[in-house]
Amino acid sequence: MQNHIRLGVDIGGTFTDVVLEVGKDQFSTKVLTTYAAPENAIIEGMHQVCSKAGVALDAVSQIIHGTTLATNALIERRGAKTALITTQGFRDVIEMRTESRFEQYDLNLTLPEPLLPRQHRFTLSERMDAQGNVLIPLDRAEVEALADQLAPMGFESIAVGLIHAYLNDAHEQMIRDVLVEKLPGVMVSISSEVSPQMREYERFNTTVANAYIKPLMKSYLGRLKGRLAEEGAVCPIFLMHSGGGIISLESAAEFPVRLVESGPAGGAVFAANIAARYGLNKVLSFDMGGTTAKICLIKDQTPKTARVFEVARTYRFKKGSGMPISIPVIDMVEIGAGGGSLAHVDAMRQIRVGPESAGSEPGPACYGRGGSRPAVTDADLTLGKLDPDNFAGGSIKLHSDASNAALNELGAPLDMDALTAAYGLAEVVDENMANAARVHAVENGEDLVDYTMIAFGGAAPLHAGRLCEKLGVKRLLVPTGAGVGSAIGFLRAPFSFEATRSVYMKLSDFAPVTVKTLLSDMETEATGFVRTCDATAPIHSEFKVYMRYTGQGWEIPISLTADQAMNPDPATFQALFEAEYEALFGRTVAGMDIEITVWAVNATTDAAVADALTATPDESNAAVSGERDLFDPALGKVAKAAVVLRDSLVPGAVVQGPALITEDETTIVVPTSRSAIARPDGTIDITEVQS
């Protein structure tokens, strides 16, 4: 890889980040996302970084691309005219959701509309049972009649989701065959391929989402390939998927729903690569931007993955207010806490922060653009974390008086002055993020105390130090390139594809031959996808089964070695499950049968080898450029903080907290309880000072 010239591109909501890597050198830029034709921003950014690096476009050997376009199309409902074909009696599954209200106390609650209106959902007489046996056979003539009915209606894409199709896909396949034959040009997505998982609402919704964005993404990816070729960049293009790996452009066009959340997945891969460089096996990645914060657990240098997540939340980021997508995904929590998050005092005289955000217009009060309500950034300014004259490299002048006025107003009902209100605001938002991290850790059976935090994103370095104090995390790394972390992460991701199946098997009824065959078939399928990306690289497979006590509803993932997968033995499975269950919930349940519900095989090339970290030279004192009053929430008072320019730090330079390490994009706050040292790769390494 060393001689390759590779390009990572992340299309975000506001900016398109482009990173070019030439050997060990990195060149990056941010250009505004061009919604009408997103490929234009890529081309522009590519020209910029290539000219910085002095290489021609045709010298680029590989482009890795991730994008929020798929997510945004779902959020903004900009997908294609799509139909759903489902089992008779189940026309409204995607509309009836869970039949519950995600906010219990709001009498005027409205639920999000389904992706497809009811008149675009059609049914066929057919049925499988819960063992995958046919209860009602599907009549091909009925399918043909439906295809004739659909033909003049102008659908660009059709989703097919049948009850229990994850166990037996014969009927879905037949429907697809008929549609392909009778409606050429219409794209078809079937649930047994898109998301072969039990639970009809999640599976149907995922399939519909895939169908809904498929024409858009397919056309975009086709255009992108063409535009790049016109510009002379004829190298292969790969796509980052939500599970943290890379797939071919063709696979991405077939299963575009797998691109949802690819940007944040890149951020997690970025953090995982830093973790590898530092040899860290327990890492919490913390990404905080303008409106949200994302937190992810990275164990053994691999981000935690999950099988289902929720996109397009419509109600204060509340769980349940979006729609479920069940695909392999990097498991992270996202909460409405960012620099722009606004604060208010509620009826209980408690300060609440977010998820409402000031955005960039009008922005926090201190931007002086008409915002009058206090945002997290206002608190950060009043607490002394930000320099009003040097925000965003001095390009935005911050107005301290506006922040103070807004904070005074916030604090008035609590008898708090602006500084105390800022303290309260910052503590509440930091506590919200800490709670999200704690809950996420507990759900994964982890204790954060021996974890290291890796922080990136514009607002993270301002809050990460305090978060570490709250979580008892002793070490914090703030790497360089944090502003374009996701795009760098794309360049570190392996080629990978995860195949999953829902097949129920009790350990009391364990069939080793069936298991071996199943896992082998899945390995072949997943490996096949990866082979389309790279014909020669060694591919290894990661085997995972989801197990539970028979009768439970939630499975826990159990990793198997290749040997355990290919020589399956129920005693081993039981021992692995019980150990994991005990770690998660404190005790096992005696005498209960155990079952496997979902099988997963992830075929992957090796992750990028992290650049070895050279030894840090002898410690030296950092050059201090000034001093500023900084409120330290752990002490509950103002302290004199040294101000240090990040650019001036040489490897080995030490900064004792309280201190502020400033750079154009952000400021790293080093609390009084911590001390920072600059590493040879530019990372700022912040650790707890033994008191």
Added chain:
Amino acid sequence: MSNVAYQVMWNRLISIVEEQAQALVRTAFSTSVREAGDLSAGVYNAEGQMLAQAVTGTPGHVNAMADAVAHFIRRIGRENIFEGDVYITNDPWEGTGHLHDVTVVTPSFHNGNHVGFFACTAHVVDIGGRGFGADAASVYEEGIYIPIMKFVERGTVDETLIRIVRGNVREPDQLVGDMYALATCNEIGQRRLAEMMDEFDLSDLGGIGDFILDNSRRATLERIAGLPQASADGGMTIDGFDAPIDLRVKLTIEKDRMICDFAGTSGLDKKGINVPLVYTKAYACYALKCAIAPEIPNNAASLAPFEVTAPVNSIVNAVHPAPVALRHIIGHMIPDTVYDALDKILPATVPAEGAGCLCNFQVSLRPAPGHNGTRSEVLTFNSGGAGARPTVDGLNATAFPSGVMTMPIEATEHTGPVIIWRKELRPDSGGAGQYRGGLGQYMEVGATDGHEFDFSAMFDRVDHPARGRQGGASGAPTTIARDDGTPMQGKGKQFVADGTRVVLGLPGGAGYGPATARDPELVKRDLIRGYISAASAIKDYGFDPQTVTDILETVARGETA
């Protein structure tokens, strides 16, 4: 302690109880808990006052949970509370209203001192007796009764209790698994609390408890003080088991409290649909909180200003040994009753009547004579339509006041030889109005070949559909029959033979305001989507037949978005 520190701790306690509830969902065995979210969890100070409660699917547990710990303290005795203890009960009157709710309380110790309690409750699928249904004549027939007692003492599980429980229920593994899950979730809460107390160097929960309770009390009283001081009567008649039931309430708003008195309500029913007062309190209180103080979290102080009274042995204040298994049917109707009164004091605030109670049923499957097969108990939760609101339509097939989730039918079919043949919206079931009532749903339930079953129905609104408000029309009533046309009752256990299905029409919510005032664009949308039929567009909303025909043709041509 600074105000800021207390704010942080309050946030933390709420996070801890949510975590506690989440742990229960992940470890529970009963589908009612793990799929539907029928559970609750809370943290208490050493006096037994509730400081925080997880927001889960069940308002019915709200006050019951707030009161429960005091009963445990009284029954166990303070002198018998030890570190490592876990207590349990399913007492309907000292727990949460029926034997199927198992409540587990764990005293919380920090540095050797007793500082508080964690409690949680879950609805289990089977507790023995006649099985979950309305058929019992007294609580003795409804299942095994576990008085408030120690499940674990100083870390040692009471194996005698486990054996007795195992011997008395149909799904012993599931129930015992759930008992452990309840204990585990309290343990997780306890662990987090200890960490918080270490971090803030607390020796007890006195300071933070006062902070929470003082602020909650003040916020609630401010809301009540802002209401008109007035009194109004409300009422609703529903099916009952054999005879219709009148629910009557007098709502009085004073400057510092709100009182619901259910005098005038019908007496006890012979069958198990009676309601312990604690459950009535929960739903009355929930209804009022939604209307006037939705964002104030539940705790001892925020609940205190809501007072609920009812004559002893009225159906909403059943005492031992009345049968109470299906107390949710009447309980879920309490909010609509209270809203009938509140609407007279605070107009344009509350919704029209909705389906009210969850449309649940339990299926007891067994092999038909001469066949081999499996026996299984399958419980499902389903919802009719919610009532229209003053400015927006009612929610389709969505529970109110309960907040539990339905189970995926694919998950349900994995629990036994049951087949759900249909589960989809029921057009024309939402009451017409300026704002339309939410649609109910159709369901069809059968068994795999060679199985027969008892169908335990738990429906209301067969004879008393949801009534509209301000000129809105009623929602559609519940319908129930076998697919061979033989009728069935809305409540009670009924036999269904091999090869026969139960066909259900779950009720719709009522409309708000006159149908003539409905925005024609919304009528058109409803027609396009098939929420209403052509006939309804013409009859209820005054569309002319040609317009309706034209609209339906655009649908057939695929010209509608």
